[in-house]
Amino acid sequence: MSAMTTVWVCFFITLAVLAVDAASVLRRKRKTMEKLRTLWSES
Amino acid sequence: MSSLLQNCLRLASPPVFFAFSGKLVRMLTPLAALLLLAGTAAALFIVPTDVQQGEVYRVLYVHVPAAWMSMLIYVVAAGYALLHWLFRTSVSAVMLRALLPTGAWMTVLALVTGSLWGKPTWGTYWVWDARLTTELLLLFIYLGLIALASLVEDESKTDRVLSLFTLVGLVNIPLIYFSVVFWNTLHQGASLGAPGAARMAGEMKITLLLCTFGLWIACAALVLVRARWLLAEREQEAAWAKKDCIKELA
Numbered sequence: 001m002s003a004m005t006t007v008w009v010c011f012f013i014t015l016a017v018l019a020v021d022a023a024s025v026l027r028r029k030r031k032t033m034e035k036l037r038t039l040w041s042e043s
Numbered sequence: 044m045s046s047l048l049q050n051c052l053r054l055a056s057p058p059v060f061f062a063f064s065g066k067l068v069r070m071l072t073p074l075a076a077l078l079l080l081a082g083t084a085a086a087l088f089i090v091p092t093d094v095q096q097g098e099v100y101r102v103l104y105v106h107v108p109a110a111w112m113s114m115l116i117y118v119v120a121a122g123y124a125l126l127h128w129l130f131r132t133s134v135s136a137v138m139l140r141a142l143l144p145t146g147a148w149m150t151v152l153a154l155v156t157g158s159l160w161g162k163p164t165w166g167t168y169w170v171w172d173a174r175l176t177t178e179l180l181l182l183f184i185y186l187g188l189i190a191l192a193s194l195v196e197d198e199s200k201t202d203r204v205l206s207l208f209t210l211v212g213l214v215n216i217p218l219i220y221f222s223v224v225f226w227n228t229l230h231q232g233a234s235l236g237a238p239g240a241a242r243m244a245g246e247m248k249i250t251l252l253l254c255t256f257g258l259w260i261a262c263a264a265l266v267l268v269r270a271r272w273l274l275a276e277r278e279q280e281a282a283w284a285k286k287d288c289i290k291e292l293a
Contacts, residue, residue, distance in 0.1 A: 036279055
């Protein structure tokens with residue numbers, strides 16, 4: 001792997017890690033919102 | 044000073060934290076995007092090539108911020124663990140839980156980028172060097188704490204145990220940081236600040252700081268969003284939760 005390829009791969013991995021973490025945060029938010037919406041619509 | 048302390052103490056109240064963190068996230072997200080974009084552009088296209096390592100040294104601009112972040116997040120998590128141990132507030136418990144996944148991801152990022160950087164500079168992806176081994180241990184600590192947080196149903200009991208184990212794991216942080224001082228390692232010494240640290244050109248230092256602050260703010264925004272919704276779920280029976288969350292549910 002050339003030096004610049006290694007550098008680009010590292011930057012893409014960083015982007016991917018942030019995207020995966022953001023996706024897990026948004027999934028948690030969506031699940032909680034659905035749960036609360038169901039709970040409060042019943043009460 | 045006392046009003047600052049009072050404002051900090053007010054953040055232990057779930058409705059205050061929920062409202063404040065919502066505003067903070069709206070400010071932090073564009074700022075993080077801006078800093079990361081500027082840092083990445085500078086790192087890839089503007090800063091000069093290193094005289095010794097050539098182009099590959101640019102990995103530094105993601106590896107070093109990720110490694111710092113992995114340790115900083117753990118220290119902040121330990122701070123919340125101590126607060127929870129002392130005061131048992133919901134906010135400290137959810138902040139502790141919200142910090143762990145992001146901390147684990149930053150540790151993975153530091154290990155993977157370090158490994159990719161190691162191959163062209165050291166000739167190997169991995170050595171059982173003190174710095175690398177203690178950083179890997181940090182990943183195992185994060186994974187253990189995440190598993191512990193999700194294993195037990197009774198949240199209040201788990202929070203106490205989680206706090207205790209987080210505080211115990213804190214001993215690894217000085218070991219990581221000072222591993223390059225305590226032992227003869229293949230890993231280089233401190234990048235900035237410490238006596239004997241490598242001297243960097245001004246534009247390289249500014250780029251490193253841009254990337255570091257960008258990642259720091261991005262992590263803070265992610266942690267705060269996770270913490271807000273963990274808190275809303277935990278406090279679902281409270282009147283404030285229904286009143287404050289209903290606006291965002293619409």
